[in-house]
Amino acid sequence: MPPTPKPPAPPNPSNGAIAAAFEELGDLYELDGAIIHRVVAYRSAARAVRDAPVSVAALAREGRATELSGIGETLQQKIVELADTGTLAAAEKLRSRFPPGLIDLTRLPGMGPKRARRLFDELGLASLEALREAAAAQRLRGLRGFGAKFEETVLAALDAGVAERTAPRFLLHRALGQAERLVEGLVAAGGPEVRVEVAGSARRMADSVKDLDIVAAGADPALLTSALAELDVVESCERTGDAGARARAHTGLAIDFRVVEHDQFGNLLQHLTGSKEHNMALREAAVRRGLHVSEYGVLEDASGETHRCSVEEEVYRLLGLAYIEPELRENRGELEAAALDGPGALPELVRAEHLRGDLHCHTVASDGRNTIEQMALAARERGYEYLAITDHSASHGFGNDVSPDELRRQIERVTEANAAIEGIELLAGSEVNIMPDGGLDYDDDLLAELDWVIASVHTAFGMDEREMTDRIITALEHPLVDALGHPTGRLIERRVPYAVALDEVIDAAARTGTMIEINSNPDRRDLAEGPARAAAHAGVPILINSDAHGTNTLSVVRWGVATARRAWLSAANVANTLPYQRFAALRKRAGKG
DNA sequence: GCCGTTTTCGGCCCGACTGTTTTCAGTCG
Ligand SMILES: Nc1nc2c(ncn2[C@H]2C[C@H](O)[C@@H](COP(=O)(O)OP(=O)(O)OP(=O)(O)O)O2)c(=O)[nH]1
Ligand SMILES: [Mg+2]
Ligand SMILES: [Mg+2]
Ligand SMILES: [Zn+2]
Numbered sequence: 001m002p003p004t005p006k007p008p009a010p011p012n013p014s015n016g017a018i019a020a021a022f023e024e025l026g027d028l029y030e031l032d033g034a035i036i037h038r039v040v041a042y043r044s045a046a047r048a049v050r051d052a053p054v055s056v057a058a059l060a061r062e063g064r065a066t067e068l069s070g071i072g073e074t075l076q077q078k079i080v081e082l083a084d085t086g087t088l089a090a091a092e093k094l095r096s097r098f099p100p101g102l103i104d105l106t107r108l109p110g111m112g113p114k115r116a117r118r119l120f121d122e123l124g125l126a127s128l129e130a131l132r133e134a135a136a137a138q139r140l141r142g143l144r145g146f147g148a149k150f151e152e153t154v155l156a157a158l159d160a161g162v163a164e165r166t167a168p169r170f171l172l173h174r175a176l177g178q179a180e181r182l183v184e185g186l187v188a189a190g191g192p193e194v195r196v197e198v199a200g201s202a203r204r205m206a207d208s209v210k211d212l213d214i215v216a217a218g219a220d221p222a223l224l225t226s227a228l229a230e231l232d233v234v235e236s237c238e239r240t241g242d243a244g245a246r247a248r249a250h251t252g253l254a255i256d257f258r259v260v261e262h263d264q265f266g267n268l269l270q271h272l273t274g275s276k277e278h279n280m281a282l283r284e285a286a287v288r289r290g291l292h293v294s295e296y297g298v299l300e301d302a303s304g305e306t307h308r309c310s311v312e313e314e315v316y317r318l319l320g321l322a323y324i325e326p327e328l329r330e331n332r333g334e335l336e337a338a339a340l341d342g343p344g345a346l347p348e349l350v351r352a353e354h355l356r357g358d359l360h361c362h363t364v365a366s367d368g369r370n371t372i373e374q375m376a377l378a379a380r381e382r383g384y385e386y387l388a389i390t391d392h393s394a395s396h397g398f399g400n401d402v403s404p405d406e407l408r409r410q411i412e413r414v415t416e417a418n419a420a421i422e423g424i425e426l427l428a429g430s431e432v433n434i435m436p437d438g439g440l441d442y443d444d445d446l447l448a449e450l451d452w453v454i455a456s457v458h459t460a461f462g463m464d465e466r467e468m469t470d471r472i473i474t475a476l477e478h479p480l481v482d483a484l485g486h487p488t489g490r491l492i493e494r495r496v497p498y499a500v501a502l503d504e505v506i507d508a509a510a511r512t513g514t515m516i517e518i519n520s521n522p523d524r525r526d527l528a529e530g531p532a533r534a535a536a537h538a539g540v541p542i543l544i545n546s547d548a549h550g551t552n553t554l555s556v557v558r559w560g561v562a563t564a565r566r567a568w569l570s571a572a573n574v575a576n577t578l579p580y581q582r583f584a585a586l587r588k589r590a591g592k593g
Numbered sequence: 594g595c596c597g598t599t600t601t602c603g604g605c606c607c608g609a610c611t612g613t614t615t616t617c618a619g620t621c622g
Contacts, residue, residue: 034594037605041594072595110611112620147613200622213622243609256622258609271607276622283606288598294607 012057012083015049021082021091022046022075027103028094030113044070047277049079051332053534054503057083101127107166108157110150118143128163169208169493170253173522173559176202178249179212181233189227190219195265199272200256204326205562207492207525211254213272217265224259264296266309270316271295277331278324285335286319293319325349327565349565350544354577355557357386360431360454360485360517360545365410366391367400369550372417372426378551380424386580388427388452389414395433395441396458402430404446411449425580427451431485436460436467438474440481447480452587454517454545456485457498465499472500473508482587483515483543486526494523502531510538513588515575517543518567520560532567541575541586 013021026042048070049056059065060079066072071079082088098120105116105128119125122143125134134140135151135158157163179198186196197203200213216224225245229237235250244258260268271279272295283293290301297306298318309315313323321338324346328334337344361375362368368375372389379387391410392400402410411428418426429452432440440447440455447453455475463471475481487505488497509516516535519526524547527535536542544560546553564574571577575586584590 038594040605045594070595074594110620114619145613145618149612211622239610241610272622274622280606287606292607296608 010083010086012055012061013086015052015056018056018079018082019046019050021088022049022078025078025088025091025094027106027113028091028098031098031102031117032094033117041070042075044277045075051530053530053537099126101130104128104163105131107163108154109162110153115146118145128158132158167210168252169210170251171208171492171522172202172205172562174251175209175212175253178233178251178253179214182212182214182228182231182249182255185231185233186214186216186224186227189230190216190224193262194219194224195262197269199269200274203273204275204329205566207528207563209253211256212249213256213274214258215265215268215272216257216259217268218262219259221259225257228255228257258295260296261308263308263310266311266314267293267297268295270309270312273312273326273329275330278329278334281331281335282319282321289319291319322346325565327562328568330566347568347570350561350569350571350574350577352558352561354571354574355384355544355561356579357384357388357425357576357583358546358548358554358557359388359427359429359452359483359543359576360390360519361387361548361554362391362431363389365389365406366396366402367398367549372413373421374551375548375554376417376421376424376426378554380421382554384424386425386427386583388429388454390429390431390452390454392458393430393432393441395435404442407442407446408449429453431456432481433458434471434475436463436471438471440475440478444480448589450480452483453481453589454483454485455481457489461489461498463499465501468499469501469504472505476505476508476512476514480589481514482589483517484509485517485545486519486521486524486547487516487531488526488528490526490528491523492525497526502527503534506531506535506538506540509535509540513591515541515543515586515588517545518560518563519545519547520556520558520563521547522556522559525559525563527563529563529566532563532569536567536569536573542569542573543576544574545576 022042023046026039030039048068052068056065057079060076065076065079078088102116102120105111106113123134123139125131131154135154138151140146140151141148179202183196183198187194194216195218196216199215201209202212225240228234228245228247233249235248238246238248247255249255258268258272286293292299297308299306307318316323320340322340324334324338336342337346358379363370363372363375376387391402394401394403407430414426414428428450430450432442432453432455434455434457435441476484488500490497516527518532532542544557544564546556548554575583
């Protein structure tokens with residue numbers, strides 16, 4: 001007689017769900033007045049979980065989640081509790097004491113957990129609406145530490161709708177466009193000695209940015225801040241201090257501007273480039289060496305001397321570290337790898353000049369704007385050795401479909417263009433739709449006539465994770481699928497990735513010899529940096545592709561290169577840095593299998 | 594709550610800015 005089947009274990013919570021639970025619990029503990037370091041521990045644990053490339057719930061069940069920096073025994077148990085019961089008892093308890101509206105209050109500028117808690121305790125305020133009424137009735141000023149000015153700013157923020165919508169983040173390419181004009185204007189105003197640079201998440205080439213952080217030195221701060229306010233891109237200056245200014249561009253993008261003396265420029269640039277997590281870890285490590293880092297210098301306990309650094313390299317050198325490229329400064333292992341006396345090493349990051357080809361672009365055959373010849377010449381102009389022409393496939397909508405017969409003619413046209421145009425190898429390819437069942441929308445005979453197939457999901461995004469993962473893995477197992485295009489379908493700040501278990505997709509790509517694309521469209525940058533790092537680590541050849549729909553967008557690989565660099569990739573991880581013959585041999589269809 | 598080239602306990606990055614604080618707390622970056 002078979003043993004009675006155990007009830008199926010509930011599915012493990014995703015890393016995102018665990019991270020959200022820790023963030024919420026951190027917020028609740030903060031409202032509860034817990035010591036701030038405990039709150040910070042929850043937040044850094046949340047980040048460690050979110051960044052982890054594997055299921056942290058599965059790790060915790062094996063007792064191995066503590067291998068992640070920031071997760072100890074207590075939090076490992078909480079992960080198991082969340083996986084087993086679907087909730088955290090500690091959070092349940094605190095949720096019953098603090099209504100959800102209380103957390104909403106802290107979305108207002110100047111309103112943190114301490115003030116929100118006092119408004120709740122002393123005035124019973126537990127929602128934005130109740131706060132508005134109390135402020136309008138001038139009931140806040142009766143409390144110690146609150147005044148008329150505070151009531152004013154609360155009402156102004158509520159009227160401006162700050163509470164309803166979260167402040168939008170700007171895509172990197174839009175932010176950098178504005179940054180260029182700001183830097184130019186400040187350099188023009190500051191005179192020949194001035195140094196101005198973009199810092200913050202924009203310098204780190206993040207997917208999107210909350211604000212533009214700009215640093216300057218070598219000119220009078222008052223002169224620079226007034227010049228900033230006068231620039232045509234700047235709408236208003238919100239406040240000006242001795243150290244800099246806070247302004248807003250006409251686009252709505254906030255600007256953080258800081259100025260120091262010329263010999264502190266390296267200190268300030270290092271500080272304002274961040275990230276916050278990188279800075280905190282760097283400063284903690286420095287303290288252990290008897291050094292104190294700030295944007296003004298590095299104070300040495302032993303001598304009492306403050307070392308000013310005019311360049312960033314000097315800051316890192318003082319701390320016994322190799323220079324760290326801005327894209328790596330996220331406290332994801334770069335400080336350990338940079339230690340000059342340690343065993344690790346930083347990667348030699350891939351650069352745009354390394355790229356020798358592009359394996360995803362469109363022409364007038366589907367929704368592109370240029371012909372095969374025009375795309376080929378533009379690619380050659382960029383110095384490429386090869387280009388794959390990959391128009392959409394038979395089932396693509398919007399009148400951009402390419403029927404099997406049309407694809408046969410397209411193959412002939414590519415072959416002719418390849419013969420006619422010197423100095424670049426053209427691959428006859430297709431961006432083939434992955435159908436809901438994982439099948440492709442051309443026959444294998446036709447796919448075999450192509451030089452290159454990149455397969456992508458363009459329909460039925462709403463499938464559940466299991467179905468979507470199986471769908472994509474089925475496509476990866478097809479011997480004529482050379483690469484997977486934009487693997488999650490995300491649009492940065494606009495559309496979340498479809499549900500898919502990327503760790504399984506990455507394993508399947510590694511197993512089947514399928515390449516994975518980083519689509520460089522600045523709205524996509526898909527595969528994102530986290531999974532791209534995991535994919536490269538698993539040995540999957542990565543492609544940095546433009547998905548250009550015209551000759552003028554081949555250059556968007558700049559953004560894909562940025563994502564690759566943030567993923568710690570070197571040229572050796574990126575297949576389209578190879579010379580053509582070696583690239584061609586790496587395609588699945590060229591394989592000996 | 595985490596963590597360790599002085600520690601398994603006692604620390605935990607550092608500064609700008611604001612408001613009402615008579616000497617600094619709270620918030621933010
Ligand atoms: N040492 C230290 N530096 C910080 C802290 N918070 C922020 N910074 C530094 C590092 C950040 O990159 C820099 C700019 O802050 P931002 O809030 O603008 O963040 P960042 O530009 O990294 O991202 P974002 O603007 O959100 O896209 O200031 C902190 O708590 N400590
Ligand atoms: Mg910023
Ligand atoms: Mg900022
Ligand atoms: Zn596509």
